[in-house]
Each structure stands twice: as structure tokens, then as C-alpha cells.
Amino acid sequence: MNVPGICAVIGSGTMGPGIAALLARHGADVRLNDISREALDRAESACTAAAGALDQLGTPVTEGGSVSFELDAAAALDSAELVIEAVPEEIGLKRRVLEQIEAAVGTDVVIATNTSGIPISDMAAAMEHPQRLIGMHWSNPPHLIPMIEVIRGERTDSAVETATVAIVEALGYKAVMEKEVPGFVENRVLYAIMRECLSLLEQGVATQEDIDTCVKWGIGYKLAVIGPMRLLDMAGLDIYSSVSGYLNPDLSDEKGISPMVTKLTEQNRLGMKTGDGMYPYAEGEVAAKRTDILRGLVTVRKALSEITPV
Numbered sequence: 001m002n003v004p005g006i007c008a009v010i011g012s013g014t015m016g017p018g019i020a021a022l023l024a025r026h027g028a029d030v031r032l033n034d035i036s037r038e039a040l041d042r043a044e045s046a047c048t049a050a051a052g053a054l055d056q057l058g059t060p061v062t063e064g065g066s067v068s069f070e071l072d073a074a075a076a077l078d079s080a081e082l083v084i085e086a087v088p089e090e091i092g093l094k095r096r097v098l099e100q101i102e103a104a105v106g107t108d109v110v111i112a113t114n115t116s117g118i119p120i121s122d123m124a125a126a127m128e129h130p131q132r133l134i135g136m137h138w139s140n141p142p143h144l145i146p147m148i149e150v151i152r153g154e155r156t157d158s159a160v161e162t163a164t165v166a167i168v169e170a171l172g173y174k175a176v177m178e179k180e181v182p183g184f185v186e187n188r189v190l191y192a193i194m195r196e197c198l199s200l201l202e203q204g205v206a207t208q209e210d211i212d213t214c215v216k217w218g219i220g221y222k223l224a225v226i227g228p229m230r231l232l233d234m235a236g237l238d239i240y241s242s243v244s245g246y247l248n249p250d251l252s253d254e255k256g257i258s259p260m261v262t263k264l265t266e267q268n269r270l271g272m273k274t275g276d277g278m279y280p281y282a283e284g285e286v287a288a289k290r291t292d293i294l295r296g297l298v299t300v301r302k303a304l305s306e307i308t309p310v
């Protein structure tokens, strides 16, 4: 299975451009759609930056690929063989967009949603042909993180899952097939980590910088090589039993949103997108941080690929 010749990506914000750039790298004619002209204008430079990162990674170029930027959804969807939805994480909006997509493509076209964790069945409920909706959860940045969670809804055809896994693998990525639980695997683990980190920050146990240092070097570095299940065997399940016996009851069980994040959000301090969030950013610092992050991800992925082929 190759990457489909014509792909449409609906939603061109944080995720859409990187997804489009990777599909185009593998020879697809990609139509990137958004309701915002400004978003599409930003997308052109984002796609160029993503292509540059793929150059640094040494990802081969399959001839014939392209990305076009379409304000007209019908034009973006025309003759599409694969549609990836990447609009904001709001189920009502996603259902409306899926309805629009369904009306514009053939009943055999795979429609994939990049939802971070809304159960696929919930999104498919309003669809005329729910059997072709599949979860295709990319991780940010999508052109560099070589793992995509593939999640079936209750009514998703197995052939759609098979085709989606084949596309993921044709991109040179790992496909992880999962049952649909809110947040799937990646975000359940990530949000458990973030909940605990925010709790530690709110309690004054450590600063943002020290929490990031501890997690990057004490956990991220290790888990990139070992994986948590293997680490259990390495540490010893007896050790895990002893520690979790007293520690699990003490971990954060916050069921709501972190009070600190709520306060920052109310102040429109959203992070890099507003120049202030968990960290303040001086003039030009966001761009510099983004460049450093992309360079770091490319370097680590190259090193990791030498010991753990993607």
C-alpha cells in the first residue's frame, strides 16, 4: 500500500501543515483546507519549515508530491482518496465537519480524524457511513514523531483499519492499534504526567525549570530507550509493588483542570501562541525555542533510530 495519490487535510493550524508536508513528502497531492485565510498563509511557511526538518532527518522525497492551500473545502475534497480532519477538539464542530466531508467524497474514501481523544464512535454517530471513520492520532509535531495511534470506532470497517495502518507504515511510521477509550494511550499517559507535574508546581515542590529537567533527563531520556513496560522488568515488579503501595494513594487525583492552568487561560496566557504561559517569552524567543525544539527532535530521532528502528 502506498500513500494515497490525493489527500485532503481539513484544518490548518498546529497539526495540519506538518501532516500535509509529510504526505506530500511521500508523493501525495495534498490539499490543505481551512476557514481562515490567515491560517492558510501561516501554513505555507509551516509546511516549508516541516520540509526543512525532513531534509535534516534525511527523509527521502517521493517525486510528484505537493501541498496546495484551499479556502474552498469542496475544492480541497474533490477526488480525495484520504481525508484527515484536524479542526479544533470540539465534538460538535467535528461532527459538522465530518458531515461536510461525507457529502463531498465517495463512500469508499477513508475519513480519518486527528482527535486527541474523543471516542471515534461518538464522532461517527452523526455520520451516514460511520464505517469509514477511523482515528488517526498524530503526535505533535506530526512530521517528526513517527508513531500514529489508529483507533476503530464501534462501526469502523476492519478494511478501513487495515488500509489506515498500511498508510501509516507507508509513511515510515509505527502504527499503534488501540481500543477507543478517551485519550487513547498516548494522551492518557501524557495527561497523567502533566497532571502530576502541575500538581507539584502548584504545591511549590519544584519550579517549572526543575520539573522539566527532572522529567526530560530522569524519565523522557530513559523511556525513549526502554519503554515503561520494559522498565518495570528492569526495575523489578517487587520494587514497583513496594513503591506504588505508598505512592499511588499520594499521587494527584485532580478530576478537574489545574487551577494554575485555569488562571493562566483566563488571562489569555496560553504559552508560545500568546508569548506567555508556563514560561514568559521575550521578543523573538518563541521562534528560537521552536527552532531549538525541532533541531533537538531531529537529533534525538536520528540517534534513537540507530538503536530502535522506527
Ligand SMILES: NC(=O)c1ccc[n+]([C@@H]2O[C@H](COP(=O)([O-])OP(=O)(O)OC[C@H]3O[C@@H](n4cnc5c(N)ncnc54)[C@H](O)[C@@H]3O)[C@@H](O)[C@H]2O)c1
Residues within 6 Å of the ligand: 010, 011, 012, 013, 014, 015, 016, 033, 034, 035, 036, 039, 085, 086, 087, 088, 089, 090, 093, 097, 114, 115, 116, 117, 137, 138, 139, 140
Ligand atoms: N496541538 C496538538 O499538540 C495536537 C496533537 C495531536 C492532535 N491534536 C488534535 O488535532 C486537532 C487539531 O488540533 P490543532 O492543535 O491543529 O488545532 P488548531 O486550533 O491549532 O487548528 C485548527 C484549525 O482548524 C481551523 N478550522 C476551524 N473550523 C474549521 C472548519 N470548519 N473547516 C476547516 N478548518 C477549520 C481553524 O481555523 C484552525 O486553523 C484537534 O482535534 C486536536 O486535539 C492536536
Ligand SMILES: Cc1ncc(C=O)c(C(=O)O)c1O
Residues within 6 Å of the ligand: 115, 116, 117, 138, 139, 140, 141, 187
Ligand atoms: C498538551 C498536548 N495535548 C494533546 C496532544 C496530542 O493530542 C499533545 C501532543 O501531541 O504533544 C500535547 O502536547
